[in-house]
Amino acid sequence: MAEEGGEGKHQALQTLQELVDGLYCFRDHYFESHSVEAAGRKQQDVLEEMEKTLQQMGGIDGYSQGRAQALMLKGKALNVTPDYNPQAEELLAKAVKLDPELVEAWNQLGEAYWKKGDITAAHTCFSGALGHRKNKVSLQNLSMVLRQLRAESTEQHAQNVMDSVRQAKLAVQMDVRDGRSWYILGNAYLSLFFNTGQNPSISQRALGAYAQAEKVDPTASCNPDLHLNRATLHKYEENYTEALEGFSRAAALDPAWPEPRQRQQQLLDFLERLTSLLENKGKVKVKKLQSMLGSLRPSQLGPCGDGRYQGSSGQKVALEHRLLSALQPGVNTGAVVLGRVVFSLTTDEKVPFTFGLADSKGPCFAVTVYNMVQSWGVLIGDSVAIPEPHLQHHHVQHQGKVSVAWFSLALQEEGYGKSPEIG
Incomplete structure (x- = not known):
């Protein structure tokens, strides 16, 4: 009889496990059976599937009632939605008390605390789970929690x-x-990029991790967070078409989430304002513009014109003064340009700081500055020298809403943030 009872308990737990696995499969693979147009219904559909699953679980006989595994499975089912569920927390807390070795219960309890906003308690759960057994879920969650922990200093x-x-x-x-795991690694690199001086090699690692996530797991392509975070990197690196596509995809996958649509519109507004200012040279009146540009002198090149400029190797480099119109796409080694600021443009995010640069001949070019100190800036009429500038041609097209093209300049540096010479 004991053997039959043990077998019955095992079968009951297995049935409960299959029901919960099916619920999470429905959530995680939703877009394999639904179109993207159905994204607005996903959360409600998952909620209804959860209710159906809980009803089926309630019909399982009492072999496993009160056991830690059964409590954990019911708590996990309640934990399937993105919102905090107090009943899930209660059941999962009971499960870990009954069986402190139950790692999955610790992980689920940590997620419940995360949704509740108790980051410290979530950190304790994931760390505790790793203390019992090394597992990828705890490592994934711990990586996320560490970036949210309140810190006493920068x-x-x-x-x-x-x-x-x-x-x-x-x-x-x-x-x-x-x-x-790859997606969370991409997010970790993204956070590292913005916290350690915006090293371009780190942004490339983040983009590589996101690409690998999509390669090994087709469901990653349906993760709106992945598209939003990757679009943020593309925007920062001035890959504007890719950024707009990413924001748009994130918005389509989660229509109830306002941030992707807001970020997309902010970028569209920035691009439209920038191109208008470039075409009109900042709307500076003709006589004033002629006076500003006619007063440019080689003496305003500063260290870039008297042999004091040091290249990326640390050696002094003699730079040749060139007009903006004479620049070639890519890095213009050994060259320096000099122009007047004809406009400046900031966004709500304050990054990048963008201004228009014009010289005596040719069009106006955009200059984008990253990682600058708060007190730094330029005024209309300032003269600016840029050594060994990197010229990039932008041509942005997106959903028929915008089709613009312009040139931008950047310094040839290993990282972002070295300021041009201002006069």
Whole structure:
């Protein structure tokens, strides 16, 4: 009889597990059976599927009633939605008390605390789960929590971000075929990029991790967060078409989430304002513009014109003064341009700081400045020298709403942030 009872308990738990697995499969693979146009119904559909699953679970006989595994499974079912569920927290807390070795219950309880906004408690749960057994889910979640932990200083926050990257790497190492691990690693690199001086190599690692997430897991392509975060990087690197496409895709996958649509519109507004200012040279009156540009002198090149300029190798480089119209696409090694500021443009995000530069001949070019100190800026009429500028031609097209083209300049540096010479 004991053997039959044990077998019955095992069968009941297995049935409960299959029901919960089916619920999460429905959520995670929703767009394999539904079109993107149905995205607005996803949350309600998942909620209805959860209710149906809970009803089916309630019909399982009492072999497993009160056991930690059964409590965990019911709590996990209630935890399937993005919103905090107090009943899920209660059941999961009971499960870990009954069986402190139940790692999945710790992970689910940590997610419940995360949704509740109790980041410290979530961190305790994921760390505790790893204390019992190394597992990729705890590593993934710990990576996310570390970036949200309240830090006493900027140094502590930077350390948390570095630790977040380490945990995400460990998760990837445990299962290189897990798309969620790659996605979380991409987010960790994204946070590291913005917290450590915007090193371009780190942004490329983030983009590579996102690409790998989509490669190993087709469901990653239906993750609106992935598209929003990747679009943020593309916008920062001035890949504007890719940024707009990413914001648009995120908005389509989660119509109830306002941020992607807002970010898309902000970028469209920025691009339209920028192109208008470039075409009209900042709307500076003709006589004033002629006076500004006619007074440009080689003496205003500063260190870029008297042999004091040091290249990326640290050696002094003699620079040749060229007109903006004489620049070639890419890095113009050994050259320096000089122009007047004819407009400046900022966004709500304050990044990048953009201004228009014109010289005595040719069109107006955009100059974008990143990682600048708050007190730095330029005024209309300032003379600006840019050594070894990197010229890029932008041509942005998006859903028939915008089709614009312009040239922009940047410094040839390993990272972002070195200021041009201002006069």
